[in-house]
Amino acid sequence: MRIATVTRKTNETDISVEVNLDGTGVYDMNTGVGFFDHMLDQLARHSLIDITVRATGDLHIDDHHTVEDVGIALGQALTQALGDKKGIRRYGECHLPMDDAQVRCALDLSARPFLVWNMEITTQKIATFDTELVREFFQAFATHGGITLHIDQLHGFNSHHIVEAAFKAVARALRFAVEKDPRKADAIPSTKGAL
Numbered sequence: 001m002r003i004a005t006v007t008r009k010t011n012e013t014d015i016s017v018e019v020n021l022d023g024t025g026v027y028d029m030n031t032g033v034g035f036f037d038h039m040l041d042q043l044a045r046h047s048l049i050d051i052t053v054r055a056t057g058d059l060h061i062d063d064h065h066t067v068e069d070v071g072i073a074l075g076q077a078l079t080q081a082l083g084d085k086k087g088i089r090r091y092g093e094c095h096l097p098m099d100d101a102q103v104r105c106a107l108d109l110s111a112r113p114f115l116v117w118n119m120e121i122t123t124q125k126i127a128t129f130d131t132e133l134v135r136e137f138f139q140a141f142a143t144h145g146g147i148t149l150h151i152d153q154l155h156g157f158n159s160h161h162i163v164e165a166a167f168k169a170v171a172r173a174l175r176f177a178v179e180k181d182p183r184k185a186d187a188i189p190s191t192k193g194a195l
């Protein structure tokens, strides 16, 4: 079973994450940050990875620690659940339109964390959510998930659409990358013999 549970407790946040890579996109998010929950719902729904997130963070300061630490825990859970990566497709990509916005994601489950971030989110806030935290989330997720993660905004003007398109693009790309390729049997998808 490609599943993982991660718990992470610091003075700033207390987080538990469960993932099932071979799920159907069932989600159950409770981070205390409404817009972020809405985005994590998209990540699960469109990757078909079952994801449960429970987070209690220092929201009296701001949402920063909670969003970043959920990214860390989700990345760790992805790494654990992928294991030796036998048989996976490894690469994924998606052009995701959402009304005015279009975002492209290309990713590699390479164990070489790298974030390329070409996004221009048009407002600083979506309701009470700081839009700069979207990058913080993906940076943490890429670092701890061992993902070479490229996210490029092609166009768009509505912040909610731009950010949601980014989450959905990553989700769709991730779905393809984590899936087992039936032609690969259990081969590790690298000529190095390890990822």
Ligand SMILES: [Mn+2]
Pocket: 038, 160, 164
């Ligand atoms: Mn929405």
